[in-house]
Amino acid sequence: MLLCAGIAAAFAVPIYWMVSTSFRQPAEVFSLPIQWLPAHLGFGNYSSAWSQYDFTRFTINSMVVSGCVTAAQVLLASLAGFGLAKYRFFGRDVLLLAILATLMLPVEVIMVPLFTTVQGLGWINSYQGLIVPMIADAFGVFLMRQFMLRIPDDLIHAARLDGASELRIFFQIAMPLSWPAAATLAIFVWRETWDDFLWPFLVTSDLPHRTLPLGIALMQQNFTTDYGRVMALATLATIPPALVFFLFQRAFVRGIALTGLRG
Amino acid sequence: MRPIPGRGQRHELWGLVLVLPVLALLLAFRFWPMLQVLRLSLYRYDLLSPPRFIGLDNYTRLVHDPLFYQSLTATGYYVAGTCLPLWVLSLVLALVLDSMPFGKGFFRAAVFLPAIVPSVVLPILWRFLYHPYGLVNSLLNSVGLPPVSWLSDARTVIPSFIVTSEWRFIPLFMVIYLAGLQSIPDEYHEAARVDGASAVQRFFTITLPLLRPTIGVVVVTSVILTAKSLVLALLMTNGAPGGASRLLSLFVYQNAFIFLKLGYASAASVVLLAVLAIFTMLQLRFFRPLE
Numbered sequence: 001m002l003l004c005a006g007i008a009a010a011f012a013v014p015i016y017w018m019v020s021t022s023f024r025q026p027a028e029v030f031s032l033p034i035q036w037l038p039a040h041l042g043f044g045n046y047s048s049a050w051s052q053y054d055f056t057r058f059t060i061n062s063m064v065v066s067g068c069v070t071a072a073q074v075l076l077a078s079l080a081g082f083g084l085a086k087y088r089f090f091g092r093d094v095l096l097l098a099i100l101a102t103l104m105l106p107v108e109v110i111m112v113p114l115f116t117t118v119q120g121l122g123w124i125n126s127y128q129g130l131i132v133p134m135i136a137d138a139f140g141v142f143l144m145r146q147f148m149l150r151i152p153d154d155l156i157h158a159a160r161l162d163g164a165s166e167l168r169i170f171f172q173i174a175m176p177l178s179w180p181a182a183a184t185l186a187i188f189v190w191r192e193t194w195d196d197f198l199w200p201f202l203v204t205s206d207l208p209h210r211t212l213p214l215g216i217a218l219m220q221q222n223f224t225t226d227y228g229r230v231m232a233l234a235t236l237a238t239i240p241p242a243l244v245f246f247l248f249q250r251a252f253v254r255g256i257a258l259t260g261l262r263g
Numbered sequence: 264m265r266p267i268p269g270r271g272q273r274h275e276l277w278g279l280v281l282v283l284p285v286l287a288l289l290l291a292f293r294f295w296p297m298l299q300v301l302r303l304s305l306y307r308y309d310l311l312s313p314p315r316f317i318g319l320d321n322y323t324r325l326v327h328d329p330l331f332y333q334s335l336t337a338t339g340y341y342v343a344g345t346c347l348p349l350w351v352l353s354l355v356l357a358l359v360l361d362s363m364p365f366g367k368g369f370f371r372a373a374v375f376l377p378a379i380v381p382s383v384v385l386p387i388l389w390r391f392l393y394h395p396y397g398l399v400n401s402l403l404n405s406v407g408l409p410p411v412s413w414l415s416d417a418r419t420v421i422p423s424f425i426v427t428s429e430w431r432f433i434p435l436f437m438v439i440y441l442a443g444l445q446s447i448p449d450e451y452h453e454a455a456r457v458d459g460a461s462a463v464q465r466f467f468t469i470t471l472p473l474l475r476p477t478i479g480v481v482v483v484t485s486v487i488l489t490a491k492s493l494v495l496a497l498l499m500t501n502g503a504p505g506g507a508s509r510l511l512s513l514f515v516y517q518n519a520f521i522f523l524k525l526g527y528a529s530a531a532s533v534v535l536l537a538v539l540a541i542f543t544m545l546q547l548r549f550f551r552p553l554e
Contacts (some may be wrong), residue, residue, distance in 0.1 A: 004359060004366075011430065015376050017398050018388050030396040033405060062338065080285040087278020095282060097547075102293040104491040104543035108491040108512045109536045112519045112529050113299030116310075136288030166277040197383045197494050202520070203433035217498060220387050227391055234384040241379045246372070253375075253438055 015238075020044065022232035046236065049219065049229035057208065058215035059127075065130045065200070065211060066193035074133045074186050081144025086156060096145070102138045107199050117204050129203045130211070139183050143178060147173060147181035149151045151197045184251050191241055213239055300536065303529035307450045316499055321530035331531065333506050334514040337421060341510060344425040345432070349485055350478070353433045357440035358466075371438075378434040386498035389427045390414065414500050417507035422494060424508060436481050443457045443477030444470070476549060485500070490538055511535050 006213060021029060021046055023038040050056075084096050107114060114133060123129030151174060159169050175182070197213040204210055210218070216233045245252050304321055308314040325331050360370060380388065384470060392398045393413035400410040413423040448469065455465045493512035496502065502509035502517065509517070519528035 004363065004370060007356065007359070008370055011374045011377055011434065014388060014392060014398075015380070017392065018384075021391070030394070030401075032396075032401060032403045034398070071531065076284045076288070080282040083278035083281030087275050088280070089275045089278045092278065094272065094277075095286070099282075099285070099289060100547055101543070102289050103546065104536070104539045105293045105297055106491050106539070108493050108515075109539055110293070110300055111295035111516065112295040112525050112532060113303060115519075116303075116525070117292070117296055117299065132288070133292040136285045138289070141285055152403055160274065166274060166281075171280070190450045195381050195383075197498075213381060216381075216383050216387065220498075230387060231391065234381075234387055237384055238379065239383065242376075245375070245379050249372075 008227055018231050019235050021227055022235045024228050044162055045232040047227040053215055054205055055215055058210050058212045058246050062212040068131045069134050069193045070186050070190045073189050074182050077140030080141045080143045081148050084145045085148035088115050099138045099141055111202055118203055125204050125206050125209050130200055144181055144187055147170060147178050151177050154181045187251050267547050300529045300532050304533050306526045308525040310525060321527050325530050330506060331424045334509050334511050337508060338511040340421050341424055342486060345428045345489045346485045349432055350481060351428060354434035354440050356433060356437045357444055375434045377430050382494050385431055386495050388512050390499050393423055401472060415504050419506050420500060420508045439481055440477060443474050447473045483542050487539060487542050
């Protein structure tokens with residue numbers, strides 16, 4: 001039991017140090033011997049860090065981008081997953097493998113041509129540049145397809161015999177039966193987009209289109225030694241994903257277990 | 264599903280229609296860039312003047328570039344140094360957690376925190392912890408050890424990355440192992456216990472063999488995750504000191520966007536792509552998508 005407490009502490013201490021530093025005055029940050037508790041509990045670092053740049057705007061940008069990517073990806077991945085799970089058309093299995101092969105193409109690998117492609121579209125420093133290239137992802141398609149394989153064929157046949165259109169079958173039969181998978185995917189995509197640093201970093205260079213992670217990096221770069229304020233921002237940025245984790249722990253862990261199947 | 268005879272295959276084509284939006288986006292933002300990365304690797308391109316075809320020159324230069332080798336070595340060191348302990352430690356932690364009589368939820372939440380921290384916060388936080396007067400050195404000081412210049416010494420910078428990555432990834436892979444452990448039926452362990460097998464015997468004869476698919480997933484995923492890692496190196500050290508922590512993806516980034524050698528950077532990307540391709544194929548074997 002003591003061992004477990006020790007292990008838990010090792011993982012928790014850096015987080016604690018981040019939060020506690022966010023309350024410290026510059027003189028307290030590096031005091032020796034270690035002062036585990038900050039001298040005061042004031043939010044001065046928070047308010048002054050927040051107003052250093054337009055963090056309200058960065059946050060709104062992050063919300064817009066992650067909201068749009070999540071909604072679009074869940075919808076399109078569900079459509080594609082349904083198509084791949086419940087229809088037989090020529091080349092379907094090859095298509096699935098081709099889609100899955102894009103898992104080997106994360107932004108890190110194709111950043112140069114992805115940047116030039118988006119630049120060619122005139123989408124640098126734009127919301128469409130931040131959003132559109134991130135919508136399609138093989139993982140979501142695969143997740144939805146696996147789940148939708150379990151929808152009984154008879155249900156679909158019956159609806160078709162009753163004259164339901166294919167889109168109606170999707171929205172009124174497939175989606176209602178697949179919401180646990182869709183919810184897991186939504187949480188997961190939201191987290192990943194909210195978290196993403198690399199793509200917004202490549203595709204934006206002006207302040208108005210920056211997302212929250214870029215704002216934090218900017219703050220850290222220009223106010224390197226201002227640890228209290230940087231840690232205040234780091235703490236703030238950790239709160240939304242932490243809230244989502246505690247609220248949707250089961251779906252979140254399931255998402256992580258599933259994303260373990262992903263690079 | 265079998266098409267209903269006589270009703271034609273027409274509705275089956277709807278499947279293709281449903282896939283089209285995703286397919287179009289993947290073609291534009293994944294496949295097309297992939298072809299471009301291969302093409303650009305044969306060109307000299309600086310974003311300002313039009314690309315010029317130079318054949319395999321970028322690759323020959325890459326082979327003779329000591330900085331590229333330094334980067335490959337650093338990446339190999341980082342990937343192996345992170346993954347090998349990770350596979351064992353996250354399994355050990357999952358076993359500990361799985362066998363806890365109470366407090367599982369609390370323990371899991373406490374341990375899981377590092378996996379939630381935004382990826383931009385991770386390098387910023389750890390740079391602060393590794394600061395010459397930071398928490399790590401203060402802790403060393405309190406037990407009477409001399410300070411270490413973690414991120415500015417070529418010998419300690421990659422080990423520092425590794426410690427940070429263990430902190431980040433152990434909770435993640437622990438959760439994956441836990442899912443695997445919980446899929447092993449209790450009856451197996453009961454039966455073995457009745458037959459007088461010790462805990463160690465049960466681990467090696469039941470748990471480990473049945474965990475094989477999970478282990479496969481963990482191994483492949485962790486290699487992919489660390490091999491492509493960019494943000495950590497970019498924000499923690501930006502390759503310093505003297506390129507000792509310039510991981511391959513950072514090499515690509517710097518050549519492309521700092522030195523504007525997009526062709527050369529693409530050639531280096533192809534190397535990274537080849538590594539990821541191999542491991543993604545392995546990953547797809549664990550998915551077994553067509554079963």
